[in-house]
Amino acid sequence: MNEIKIFFEAHKVDLFRSNKLILKNLNLKINDNESIAILGPNGSGKTTLIKTINREIYPAIKKSSYLKIYGKKTWNVWRLRSMIGIVSDDLIQSYNQDVIGIEVVMSGYHASIGVHGQIQRRLTTKQIDKAEEIMEKLDISLLKNQPLKKMSMGQKKRCLLARALVHNPKILLLDEPTTGLDLSSTYKYMDILSSLKKEGHNIILVTHNIHEINNVIERVIMLKQGKIVADGKKDKILTEENLTNTFDIEVGLKKLNGNLLPYRKTILQ
Ligand SMILES: Nc1ncnc2c1ncn2[C@@H]1O[C@H](COP(=O)(O)OP(=O)(O)OP(=O)(O)O)[C@@H](O)[C@H]1O
Ligand SMILES: [Mg+2]
Incomplete structure (x- = not known):
């Protein structure tokens, strides 16, 4: 059996953005065998946390505080990028909209935005075949030559997921991957995540949709104003009380067909 390792460990971490303290005294451990959903109001620090895990932003230097990935405080960012796949709207927006599907996917090999000229020539046939294979698996082969703007x-979100998979990373960081998708596309996306989990990928999912927290997810973390206010096994944490406290609105929960559905408890006049 594979040994379970601590993937991410933050101890007393403060994170500032533009001089504003966003994550406050963060203490968090994530094992590399667990899949997690991160919930919280807009602006509570979910994306900031994802960017911290992905080493896109760095914590403030503070005595006795540390941040480790696989036990190490310093990492070669390129090496790290090959171990963690990321999907976020920021990433989609940073692409030139003329870049075509296969280029988006292949850009994952270099953690770059688009693959052009020299970099493309440096890719091996094996890498190109793998990119095509992943596109086929995610049912987006028809998008190979389609520019992002079309x-x-x-479709863009699937291309980004394919990009995140080129290195076969153990950890997938997904920041609201289904925002903007219709119901059927959302369910299909969730099915893909389910099969990726079965293949051994672990998923860290930021979402506003509680019904997406299905059997792929074992642990739930709730953030409020830059602090973790609830963290633990999904069934213990996903409660009316925790949701009500975190979102400052009375939330009820109903279980239907194995899905947890939130509803507003106060009756609208
Ligand atoms: N680049 C930035 N510079 C300064 N402050 C920022 C920056 N990005 C985010 N913030 C601030 O950090 C706080 C947390 O933002 P973050 O994007 O992490 O929230 P979030 O939980 O992901 O919200 P949402 O659900 O809306 O995506 C917010 O107050 C936001 O205004
Ligand atoms: Mg966000």
Whole structure:
């Protein structure tokens, strides 16, 4: 059996953005065998946390505080990028919209935005075949030559997921991957995540949709104003009380067909 390792460890970490303290005294451990959903109001620090894990932003230097990935405080960012796959809207927006699907996917090999000229020539046939294979698996082969500007939101999101998979990373960081997708595309996306989990990928999912927190997810973390206010096994954490406290609105929960559905408890006049 594979040994379970601590993937991410933050101890007393403060994170500032533009001189504003966003994550406050963060203490968090994530094992590399667990899949997690991160919930919280807009502006609570979810994306900041994802960017911290992905080493896109760095914590403030503070005595006795540390941040480790696989036990190491310093990492070669390129090496790290090959171990963690990321999907976020920021990433989609940073692409030139003329870049075509296969280029988006292949850009994952270099953690770059688009693959052009020299970099493309440096890719091996094996790498190109793998990119095509992943596109086929995610049912987006038809998008190989389609520029981003001609893709729907759902198609772009699948291309980004394919990009995140080129290195076969153990950890997938997904920041609201289904925002903007219709119901059927959302369910299909969730099915893909389910099969990726079965293949051994672990998923760290930021979402506003509680019904997406299905059997792929074992642990739930709730953030409020830059602090973790609830963290633990999914069934213990996903409660009416925790949601009500975190979102400052009375939330009820109903279980239907194995899905947890939130509803507003106060009756609208
Ligand atoms: N680049 C930035 N510079 C300065 N402040 C920022 C920056 N990005 C985010 N913030 C601030 O950090 C706080 C947390 O933002 P973050 O994007 O992490 O929230 P979030 O939980 O992901 O919200 P949402 O659900 O809306 O995506 C917010 O107050 C936001 O204004
Ligand atoms: Mg966000």
